[in-house]
Amino acid sequence: MLSALLSCDTFPKDPDKTLEKVRNGQLLVGYSENPPWVIKSKPAPTGLEAELIKTFARDLQANIVWQNDTEEDLFEKLEKKKLHLVIGGFTDKNSAKSKISFTRPYLKKEKKKHVMAVLKGENAFILQLEKFLHAQETKLNATTAP
Amino acid sequence: MKLIRDFEYPPELEADFTKAKRLEWITIFYLLSTIVVMYLTMGNSQAMKTAWFEDLLSLTPSVSFLIASRIFLKKPNKEFPYGYHRVVSIAYLCSSLALFAVGGFLIIDSAITLIEQDRPTIGMVTLFGKSFWLGYLMIAALLYSALPSVILGRLKLPLAEKLHEKNLYTDAEMNKADWKTALAAIIGILGIGLGWWWADAVAAALISLDVIHDGYKNLRQAVLDLMDQIPKTVNNQEDDPLMQQVKDYLLRKKWVREVEVRFREEGHIYVGEGFVVPEPGQADNLTQLIADTTEQITQINWRIHEFTIMPVKELPQNHEE
Numbered sequence: 001m002l003s004a005l006l007s008c009d010t011f012p013k014d015p016d017k018t019l020e021k022v023r024n025g026q027l028l029v030g031y032s033e034n035p036p037w038v039i040k041s042k043p044a045p046t047g048l049e050a051e052l053i054k055t056f057a058r059d060l061q062a063n064i065v066w067q068n069d070t071e072e073d074l075f076e077k078l079e080k081k082k083l084h085l086v087i088g089g090f091t092d093k094n095s096a097k098s099k100i101s102f103t104r105p106y107l108k109k110e111k112k113k114h115v116m117a118v119l120k121g122e123n124a125f126i127l128q129l130e131k132f133l134h135a136q137e138t139k140l141n142a143t144t145a146p
Numbered sequence: 147m148k149l150i151r152d153f154e155y156p157p158e159l160e161a162d163f164t165k166a167k168r169l170e171w172i173t174i175f176y177l178l179s180t181i182v183v184m185y186l187t188m189g190n191s192q193a194m195k196t197a198w199f200e201d202l203l204s205l206t207p208s209v210s211f212l213i214a215s216r217i218f219l220k221k222p223n224k225e226f227p228y229g230y231h232r233v234v235s236i237a238y239l240c241s242s243l244a245l246f247a248v249g250g251f252l253i254i255d256s257a258i259t260l261i262e263q264d265r266p267t268i269g270m271v272t273l274f275g276k277s278f279w280l281g282y283l284m285i286a287a288l289l290y291s292a293l294p295s296v297i298l299g300r301l302k303l304p305l306a307e308k309l310h311e312k313n314l315y316t317d318a319e320m321n322k323a324d325w326k327t328a329l330a331a332i333i334g335i336l337g338i339g340l341g342w343w344w345a346d347a348v349a350a351a352l353i354s355l356d357v358i359h360d361g362y363k364n365l366r367q368a369v370l371d372l373m374d375q376i377p378k379t380v381n382n383q384e385d386d387p388l389m390q391q392v393k394d395y396l397l398r399k400k401w402v403r404e405v406e407v408r409f410r411e412e413g414h415i416y417v418g419e420g421f422v423v424p425e426p427g428q429a430d431n432l433t434q435l436i437a438d439t440t441e442q443i444t445q446i447n448w449r450i451h452e453f454t455i456m457p458v459k460e461l462p463q464n465h466e467e
Contacts, residue, residue: 012279013341015265101190101267121265121343127279130270134277 010124018084018122027062029053030074030086037089037114040068048140049087049116056132075100078117084125086117101126106133107140149222150229153415156448159309166305166314167215170208173298173321177205180291187287189280190266192259193334193349194288196252197327200357201291204324206244207317210237214313218413232372234413238313239368246361252354256347265343268335281335288335292328295321307381310414310449312371315380316364323360327353374410377449388416388447395443396420396455401428401435406461415451421458432457 014020031050033040039047044054044066057064067074067083074086079099092105092113101120105113116133118126155163180201188194214237222229258264271280299321306315330349337345367383377386389409396405403425409418420443424432436455443453 012268012281012339015341015343017341098264101269104269104271118267121267123268123279123281123338124341126267126269131277134270134272 012123012127014122014124016081016119016122018119018125019128022062022084022125023060025062027053027057027060027064027085028067028083029064030067030069030077030083032069032071032074032086032088034089038087049089052133052136053085053087055136056129059132060128071096075117078119081119084119084122085129088117090115090117103130103133106130106137149224149227150417150452152221153219153229153231153451155309159448162305162308163215166302166309166311167212169298169302169305170212170314170317173208173302173317174205174212176294176298177201177208180287180295181205183287184291187271187280187284189268189284191268191284191331191335191338192256192264192266192347193331193353194284196256196350196353196357197288197291197331199248199252200324200327200353203245203248203357204317204320206241207313207320210241211311211313211317213237214413228412228417231413231415234311234313235368235371235411238316238364239372241313241316242361242364242368244361245357246365249354249356249358249361252357253351256350256354259347259350260344263343264347266338266346268338279339281339284335285332288328288331292325295324299324310380312367312380316360320360323356326356330356371411377409377411377416386416386449388449389418391446392418392420392443392450392453395446396422396439399435399439401425401432404461412451414449416449417452418450418454420453420455421461422455423460424457 031038031040031045033045035047037047037049038045039050044050044064045068053064067077069077071086071088074083074088075096077083078086086100090102092102092115094102094115094117096117099120101118102115103118103126105115107114116129118129154160181198184194184198184201188198214234217233218230220230268280268284270277271283273283299318302314302318303322306312306318330352334346334349337349377389378384379386386409389407393405393407396402396407401424402422404423405420407418407420409416422436424435428435436457440453440455444450
């Protein structure tokens with residue numbers, strides 16, 4: 001247990017090993033259109049959040065499996081663990097059910113704090129995503145500045 | 147109307163009383179700081195939330211001690227001929243009831259978390275330009291909520307015994323045991339880190355059990371006090387030996403043939419009666435004898451605040467030993 005505590009790579013762990021499964025595997029991402037954050041297009045969505053997730057997946061050497069749907073249906077799939085994360089320009093004011101989690105705000109724009117929806121309690125995966133988003137913060141603030 | 151005497155702690159205890167009040171002020175400020183720190187770090191953890199509630203509630207004994215300590219020194223008056231001592235018992239009842247009720251709420255809350263398999267999400271936090279797992283910050287907050295508390299508890303315990311102050315005693319005991327709460331919550335958070343989502347809710351349930359246990363113990367005592375149970379010692383709830391001491395003292399008096407005593411607690415102090423069968427032939431100076439003996443008995447200990455001697459023909463037959 002002590003060695004697990006000392007090495008930051010393996011602590012915290014996911015109850016369902018999501019991060020392990022995603023790394024070198026598949027990242028299941030749900031998206032609902034909400035320009036400029038997410039823009040529907042073929043073969044993959046574009047927009048600021050879609051691009052962020054593409055980079056995140058590349059870092060994990062994972063292939064993204066995109067799924068387009070309404071916010072409500074996507075959240076339901078997330079709750080049933082059929083998705084790993086959902087993007088759609090959500091803000092921290094989102095009042096979705098408590099069976100899913102949101103990341104910490106990665107960007108503040110026009111007084112709105114932007115977040116992404118994630119599987120609840122998969123802490124290693126969430127931490128990985130939050131660290132990735134945090135690392136992009138300076139770049140994001142520069143590009144989205146009015 | 148006959149009022150009871152004004153109350154002040156005897157000179158040798160004044161310093162302890164002042165010290166107790168100072169320690170309680172320190173406790174309140176320290177607890178407020180832990181409540182803020184824990185609120186800011188509690189995130190999604192059930193165990194943290196439970197520990198936070200416990201800290202919030204552990205304010206009540208210190209607050210009620212300080213409020214009561216302003217009121218119980220008020221002079222007895224026509225409306226309140228027995229003075230304001232009962233305020234201590236009422237404060238004690240309130241703090242123990244709060245503890246018990248919230249303990250019940252918290253255990254239900256943890257049980258629901260477990261049954262619904264609600265998994266705690268603990269993400270990233272940035273502090274002083276560094277970003278790391280919030281769980282580590284929670285552990286630091288819990289350590290801060292536990293260690294000074296144990297020291298405060300240990301300092302207050304002996305004062306509570308000397309001052310015969312049950313509120314202070316409850317408070318000291320709770321502070322002293324606070325490390326258990328923190329340890330349980332820390333184990334819960336480390337458990338989350340190891341991927342055991344249930345560890346958090348289990349830790350929370352254990353903490354709630356402890357809160358309920360404290361609450362029940364104190365609630366029971368508070369109710370017994372208000373029902374005029376005979377005086378008990380603060381630290382171990384034994385019959386106060388002072389009662390026997392008074393009885394023996396009366397029996398040693400030459401003018402006393404038989405005696406039975408009874409006492410009740412009014413906050414810190416005892417009020418009692420002695421039913422005395424005098425030796426025959428004392429009719430002339432009985433009043434003087436009673437006055438002198440009454441005076442001597444209140445000198446035995448500061449806790450015996452008022453004692454009434456009642457001459458009777460014979461002792462009631464219905465009493466139990």
